[in-house]
Amino acid sequence: MPRLPKLAVWKFTSCDGCQLSLLDCEDELLALAGSVRIAHFLEASSAQTRGPYDLSLVEGSITTPADRERIQHVRRISRRLVTIGACATAGGIQALRNFADVEEFARAVYASPEIISTLERSTAIGDHVPVDFELRGCPVDKAQLFEVIRAFLAGRPPAVSAHSVCVECKRNGTVCVMVARGTPCLGPITHAGCGALCPRYARGCYGCFGPMETPNTTSLAAEWERRGVPRRDVLRVLRTFNAAAEPFRRESERHVD
Amino acid sequence: MDEKTLRVVTRAALEPLPGLLRDRGFTVVGPTIREAAIVYDEIESLADLPIGWTDEQGPGGYRLRRRSDEALFGYNVGPHSWKGRFHPSDVLLFQAQRNGRDVEFTAPPTESPPVALFGARACDLAAVAIQDRVFLGSASIDPIYATRRRGAFVVAVHCTQAGGTCFCESMRTGPRATRGFDLALTELLGAGEHRFLVENASERGAEIADRLASRPASSEDLAAARAGVERARTSMGRKLDTDGIRDLLYRHAESEVWDAVAHRCLSCTNCTMVCPTCFCTTVEDVSDLSREHAERRRLWDSCFTLGFTHLGSGSVRTSTSSRYRHWITHKLASWHDQFGSSGCVGCGRCITWCPVGIDITEEVGRLREAEGSRAP
Ligand code: SF4
Ligand code: SF4
Ligand code: SF4
Ligand code: SF4
Numbered sequence: 001m002p003r004l005p006k007l008a009v010w011k012f013t014s015c016d017g018c019q020l021s022l023l024d025c026e027d028e029l030l031a032l033a034g035s036v037r038i039a040h041f042l043e044a045s046s047a048q049t050r051g052p053y054d055l056s057l058v059e060g061s062i063t064t065p066a067d068r069e070r071i072q073h074v075r076r077i078s079r080r081l082v083t084i085g086a087c088a089t090a091g092g093i094q095a096l097r098n099f100a101d102v103e104e105f106a107r108a109v110y111a112s113p114e115i116i117s118t119l120e121r122s123t124a125i126g127d128h129v130p131v132d133f134e135l136r137g138c139p140v141d142k143a144q145l146f147e148v149i150r151a152f153l154a155g156r157p158p159a160v161s162a163h164s165v166c167v168e169c170k171r172n173g174t175v176c177v178m179v180a181r182g183t184p185c186l187g188p189i190t191h192a193g194c195g196a197l198c199p200r201y202a203r204g205c206y207g208c209f210g211p212m213e214t215p216n217t218t219s220l221a222a223e224w225e226r227r228g229v230p231r232r233d234v235l236r237v238l239r240t241f242n243a244a245a246e247p248f249r250r251e252s253e254r255h256v257d
Numbered sequence: 258m259d260e261k262t263l264r265v266v267t268r269a270a271l272e273p274l275p276g277l278l279r280d281r282g283f284t285v286v287g288p289t290i291r292e293a294a295i296v297y298d299e300i301e302s303l304a305d306l307p308i309g310w311t312d313e314q315g316p317g318g319y320r321l322r323r324r325s326d327e328a329l330f331g332y333n334v335g336p337h338s339w340k341g342r343f344h345p346s347d348v349l350l351f352q353a354q355r356n357g358r359d360v361e362f363t364a365p366p367t368e369s370p371p372v373a374l375f376g377a378r379a380c381d382l383a384a385v386a387i388q389d390r391v392f393l394g395s396a397s398i399d400p401i402y403a404t405r406r407r408g409a410f411v412v413a414v415h416c417t418q419a420g421g422t423c424f425c426e427s428m429r430t431g432p433r434a435t436r437g438f439d440l441a442l443t444e445l446l447g448a449g450e451h452r453f454l455v456e457n458a459s460e461r462g463a464e465i466a467d468r469l470a471s472r473p474a475s476s477e478d479l480a481a482a483r484a485g486v487e488r489a490r491t492s493m494g495r496k497l498d499t500d501g502i503r504d505l506l507y508r509h510a511e512s513e514v515w516d517a518v519a520h521r522c523l524s525c526t527n528c529t530m531v532c533p534t535c536f537c538t539t540v541e542d543v544s545d546l547s548r549e550h551a552e553r554r555r556l557w558d559s560c561f562t563l564g565f566t567h568l569g570s571g572s573v574r575t576s577t578s579s580r581y582r583h584w585i586t587h588k589l590a591s592w593h594d595q596f597g598s599s600g601c602v603g604c605g606r607c608i609t610w611c612p613v614g615i616d617i618t619e620e621v622g623r624l625r626e627a628e629g630s631r632a633p
Contacts, residue, residue, distance in 0.1 A: 035546040035547060146546075149546070150545060150546055151543075153546060156544065161564060163563070164523070166530070167525075167559065170527065171346040171530075173296070174292065175296060176610055178612045179336075179610050180292065180293045182318075187525070188525035213563045214524050214577065216522065216523045216577065218520075219520065219523055220523055220612070223614075
């Protein structure tokens with residue numbers, strides 16, 4: 001029997017939701033266990049196998065000096081490194097600190113702020129080490145997560161597209177909420193991947209998957225304002241899970257009064 | 258159209274029509290209200306139609322509104338076209354299974370029950386004729402389209418009002434359907450009873466029409482039907498001057514108009530996805546965890562994505578201006594060279610369903626203006 005590739009799952013600053021997406025794939029997990037050796041996955045098991053690893057899935061952003069050291073180590077012991085989720089690919093919701101004073105946050109939240117060792121900014125894994133593939137989403141879509149693993153095993157590029165959510169809406173036959181209901185929707189500037197979940201339930205897209213390949217944030221923001229969305233709300237909607245993703249960050253800055 | 262063969266069917270007497278089609282093995286697909294719009298979906302009976310509703314359309318906007326009557330067809334075209342019926346947005350092309358040293362390929366079954374399009378408008382039938390040319394007209398026939406299209410029955414409806422983004426009059430595709438149907442209805446409201454002028458254009462159309470209680474059309478019925486279509490003709494929400502349009506586009510491979518539209522265009526693909534003639538696809542290959550099984554799917558794609566022109570060295574059309582220019586030039590110019598007609602039938606969907614309301618008729622107007630201002 002050939003040696004099974006070794007898979008590791010790493011957590012940095014994050015909520016664990018993306019790792020849970022992997023555990024959530026009940027039907028596929030057995031098949032996965034037959035195709036890879038799950039060598040390091042603390043969320044699932046405390047048993048660990050030493051590296052190096054063939055594929056590392058990295059969840060979470062870099063927010064502490066310890067994170068910054070550890071990611072270098074993880075990169076060194078990983079043949080392929082794939083980041084999963086908005087934290088790992090864009091800094092996550094915790095990147096809201098990038099727009100504020102972290103020390104002030106620490107004083108407001110912790111009884112003894114002096115024992116908190118944290119960085120001023122929350123940054124993506126790709127800002128620190130080379131990344132082989134970034135899988136977007138808050139959380140990632142479990143079908144896409146499996147597709148990335150299947151693609152890795154076959155040595156082919158993953159079938160993950162970087163176009164807008166609108167493409168998924170239209171392929172599904174979903175009626176556009178922005179046009180038919182006047183509901184503000186981030187879909188035109190947001191990376192596909194969720195299958196246009198929110199428009200399917202008559203809601204606008206919240207941008208969980210971050211910026212699409214060529215996001216015209218300025219045009220969409222102007223359109224929202226034309227349709228009566230206050231500037232402040234445009235700012236707030238761009239500052240969620242992917243606040244620090246460059247196109248969203250830049251556009252949000254334009255809406256600071 | 259031979260006016261002597263036209264019959265009139267009352268609203269009540271039209272009731273059996275969907276059932277008659279179903280009895281003959283058709284899946285009946287027609288307009289119905291879902292998700293705040295009039296979409297095309299399977300219908301059981303006339304009660305599923307958007308009775309007493311209309312649609313208000315403009316650039317980037319669509320709203321359902323109540324009518325003051327109980328019209329069955331008192332609206333224009335919505336977000337769906339018939340394209341999805343014959344050219345599915347996501348379809349399995351083949352599966353492959355490794356068997357020792359061999360690979361076994363299997364194609365999915367292509368059987369598909371014949372469909373009856375119920376309430377197809379002139380612009381959309383012109384679009385079906387264009388897609389027929391694209392998918393069936395050349396040496397390479399698309400088997401998926403061919404299977405689904407084969408034997409389709411068409412109940413056309415001549416438009417008696419035009420929507421805010423309609424311009425079939427400019428494209429000479431409507432508002433009266435002239436071909437591609439088995440039966441055509443003109444809805445007559447207003448003075449007199451709620452009734453339909455019924456025109457049959459095929460043997461199977463006649464067979465079904467014969468089963469509806471009817472009377473010969475009077476000269477008043479005929480006049481009312483003509484007036485209805487005339488009302489649509491004179492109330493087009495948009496106009497497109499098609500004079501020399503192919504060369505106009507070709508003359509403007511370089512133009513500041515493209516840069517201006519690119520400031521607004523989101524490259525979101527909505528215009529291409531809703532267009533009843535756009536046909537482009539991509540294929541996606543996936544393999545399973547065991548690497549023993551693989552499949553290839555075909556999905557709707559759009560010239561507004563980067564992947565559309567992705568080659569070994571990257572994307573060819575990286576700027577939005579080049580993508581918008583490509584789209585409109587194909588629709589209005591190179592389509593003539595490629596398929597012998599315009600690629601635009603004037604349905605107005607790309608205008609209504611563009612989230613930022615970019616208007617193909619306005620953009621052509623801008624090109625003409627740009628040319629006018631440069632002329633000596
Ligand atoms: S609902 Fe949102 S994502 Fe869907 S087509 Fe409209 S703008 Fe795009
Ligand atoms: S474009 Fe013409 S045929 Fe099409 S819906 Fe409008 S009026 Fe009817
Ligand atoms: S280009 Fe626009 S108006 Fe013309 S057929 Fe396509 S969607 Fe309709
Ligand atoms: S023209 Fe409108 S619908 Fe088409 S890609 Fe641009 S923004 Fe989207």
